Amino acid sequence: MAGSISSVSSPDPVLALANIHKAFGGIVAIEDFSLDLHAGEIVALVGDNGAGKSTLVKIVSGVHRPTSGEIRLDGDPVSFSDASSARSLGIEVVYQDLALADQQPVYMNMFLGRELIKPPFGLLDRKRMHRECQQLVDELDVRIPSAGSVIRDLSGGQRQGIAIARATHWASKLVLLDEPTAALGVAETAKVEEQVASLKEKNLAILIISHSLDQVFRLADRICVLRRGQQIGVRETAKTDKNEIVSMITGVSGKS
Amino acid sequence: MTSSLSLLRRLDLQRSVIYVGFLAIFLFFAATLYDDGFLTSRNLTNIVLQTAPATIMAIGLVFALSAGEIDLSFGSVVAVSALSAAVVMQSFPMVVGILAGLGAGALIGAMNGILVAYLRLPSFLVTLATMGLFAGIARSMTDLRSIPVLNDTFTGIFGSGKLFSIPSLVLWTIFAVAIGHIVYRSTRFGAHVLATGDNARAAQVSGIKVPRIRLGVLTLCGTMAGLAGLLYAGRLQAAKYTLGESDLMTVIAAVIVGGTALNGGKGSIIGALLGSLLMGMLNNGLILMGLDVSDQMIVRGLIILIAVAVSLRDTSR
Ligand SMILES: Nc1ncnc2c1ncn2[C@@H]1O[C@H](COP(=O)(O)OP(=O)(O)OP(=O)(O)O)[C@@H](O)[C@H]1O
Numbered sequence: 391m392a393g394s395i396s397s398v399s400s401p402d403p404v405l406a407l408a409n410i411h412k413a414f415g416g417i418v419a420i421e422d423f424s425l426d427l428h429a430g431e432i433v434a435l436v437g438d439n440g441a442g443k444s445t446l447v448k449i450v451s452g453v454h455r456p457t458s459g460e461i462r463l464d465g466d467p468v469s470f471s472d473a474s475s476a477r478s479l480g481i482e483v484v485y486q487d488l489a490l491a492d493q494q495p496v497y498m499n500m501f502l503g504r505e506l507i508k509p510p511f512g513l514l515d516r517k518r519m520h521r522e523c524q525q526l527v528d529e530l531d532v533r534i535p536s537a538g539s540v541i542r543d544l545s546g547g548q549r550q551g552i553a554i555a556r557a558t559h560w561a562s563k564l565v566l567l568d569e570p571t572a573a574l575g576v577a578e579t580a581k582v583e584e585q586v587a588s589l590k591e592k593n594l595a596i597l598i599i600s601h602s603l604d605q606v607f608r609l610a611d612r613i614c615v616l617r618r619g620q621q622i623g624v625r626e627t628a629k630t631d632k633n634e635i636v637s638m639i640t641g642v643s644g645k646s
Numbered sequence: 647m648t649s650s651l652s653l654l655r656r657l658d659l660q661r662s663v664i665y666v667g668f669l670a671i672f673l674f675f676a677a678t679l680y681d682d683g684f685l686t687s688r689n690l691t692n693i694v695l696q697t698a699p700a701t702i703m704a705i706g707l708v709f710a711l712s713a714g715e716i717d718l719s720f721g722s723v724v725a726v727s728a729l730s731a732a733v734v735m736q737s738f739p740m741v742v743g744i745l746a747g748l749g750a751g752a753l754i755g756a757m758n759g760i761l762v763a764y765l766r767l768p769s770f771l772v773t774l775a776t777m778g779l780f781a782g783i784a785r786s787m788t789d790l791r792s793i794p795v796l797n798d799t800f801t802g803i804f805g806s807g808k809l810f811s812i813p814s815l816v817l818w819t820i821f822a823v824a825i826g827h828i829v830y831r832s833t834r835f836g837a838h839v840l841a842t843g844d845n846a847r848a849a850q851v852s853g854i855k856v857p858r859i860r861l862g863v864l865t866l867c868g869t870m871a872g873l874a875g876l877l878y879a880g881r882l883q884a885a886k887y888t889l890g891e892s893d894l895m896t897v898i899a900a901v902i903v904g905g906t907a908l909n910g911g912k913g914s915i916i917g918a919l920l921g922s923l924l925m926g927m928l929n930n931g932l933i934l935m936g937l938d939v940s941d942q943m944i945v946r947g948l949i950i951l952i953a954v955a956v957s958l959r960d961t962s963r
């Protein structure tokens with residue numbers, strides 16, 4: 391079959407969005423969005439506040455259902471009933487407003503919704519979760535006092551490090567990051583960018599939302615622009631510049 | 647210095663408040679009321695027997711508060727459950743009566759739960775309404791009459807009986823606290839309850855079925871109140887609409903003093919047990935001091951106020 395031959399040269403994209411449309415009641419949040427995302431590729435999603443970026447992430451992560459359009463994972467059409475079905479297919483999200491349980495220890499957050507249990511009674515295996523979490527944060531060089539620390543006692547950078555470590559640990563296909571450095575200082579931002587770049591080395595597909603064009607140009611292979619729910623265009627980072635992206639975002643011609 | 651600081655952290659100052667407070671009040675009564683027989687094993691056992699229903703209800707409430715919900719209706723549930731069991735046992739075997747009592751509690755809890763979890767009504771308002779609703783139903787069920795419970799096996803199991811010379815109410819307390827503690831600390835359900843109360847959105851995007859957790863904790867609350875109703879009926883050998891009427895403040899105070907956060911995400915079953923025993927000890931000590939009922943109420947109210955203030959101050963750091 392032709393498909394099997396062509397799949398050698400260009401395998402199915404990890405994520406393929408086709409004609410995604412989303413309306414909340416009367417408000418159209420996403421008009422008509424299509425994008426292919428390949429393994430080992432970082433695509434940045436940019437656009438002004440309210441452009442529909444977070445909505446798009448929530449559609450891919452199963453939080454919202456598209457009003458119409460198709461989502462394919464590795465070529466297979468999928469339909470998520472909720473966040474856990476997307477997770478079980480290897481999609482992980484780092485949310486804009488951190489989705490961490492503040493009063494619980496780091497290791498319980500790492501395993502939130504997927505707690506390890508041990509026989510014979512199926513009780514929580516806290517020791518193992520603590521140990522595995524400690525290994526993971528050490529590997530990723532997230533500097534926290536201990537995997538047993540309570541989230542509330544950590545800094546914003548440390549929290550974001552944990553959210554990303556969690557996504558890294560569980561993702562097998564795709565990581566979505568919604569403004570992962572919005573609240574971080576310079577050093578913490580650099581650290582998070584390092585972590586995102588390392589996701590690429592793990593051959594995951596990555597979609598990152600950011601308002602920092604510097605960051606976008608540092609990290610992304612391609613840049614996709616949204617404006618008021620409309621997909622304005624996709625550019626290869628190497629073949630564009632900030633002026634062009636800015637004018638796509640704002641709708642105002644960059645030439646002065 | 648740092649090591650002693652982290653040790654303090656690990657002991658969790660906030661939880662240790664209840665241990666220190668418990669010990670302080672115990673020692674105070676032991677010293678001042680020694681001659682009045684506070685320290686006799688008979689009196690101490692009595693305290694545990696009297697607090698058994700409150701402890702059972704407190705366990706349910708720890709789960710509800712930890713999930714970010716509250717139950718105000720459990721006092722009314724106690725009466726409805728006890729009356730249901732007593733009425734049913736007049737014409738049916740004991741087992742049917744027990745099931746009726748627990749079932750009534752579970753049903754009312756589930757009703758609260760469905761309204762809160764699936765219609766997203768605030769649990770404070772829902773259970774405030776069902777508290778009144780079922781207080782009324784308890785009154786009308788038997789026209790304010792009290793129903794005797796004459797089944798000896800029942801009053802043995804839920805009241806005055808003993809096993810290996812340990813009073814059954816003590817056994818119920820130990821059993822409920824042990825199971826409650828394990829479920830709370832060491833099961834996925836417990837972890838999901840805490841996550842839901844801590845950050846419901848985080849829980850939801852992590853695949854936790856948040857509505858099911860909310861339904862679960864409120865049903866548990868109702869069921870525990872049903873069990874408390876059986877314990878009252880067993881000990882008093884009768885059921886009446888007044889049962890559980892005055893437990894609301896005691897149980898909430900016990901749970902808060904025991905280190906459970908009012909707004910979810912944090913709690914302790916052992917703390918709730920100590921909190922409940924503390925309330926019982928206060929009751930008992932104030933009576934032995936010879937205070938009349940109105941003075942008892944005033945002193946108890948003040949002490950609860952102080953205790954709650956101290957434990958909440960600590961929570962918000
Ligand atoms: N649950 C919802 N119900 C109704 N409208 C919504 C909902 N979520 C988002 N919207 C609307 O959809 C539009 C896009 O919002 P979205 O959060 O996706 O923007 P964004 O691009 O992420 O913005 P920002 O950069 O500020 O995070 C907005 O007009 C918003 O009001």
Ligand SMILES: [Mg+2]
Pocket residue numbers: 443444445486568
């Ligand atoms: Mg957003």
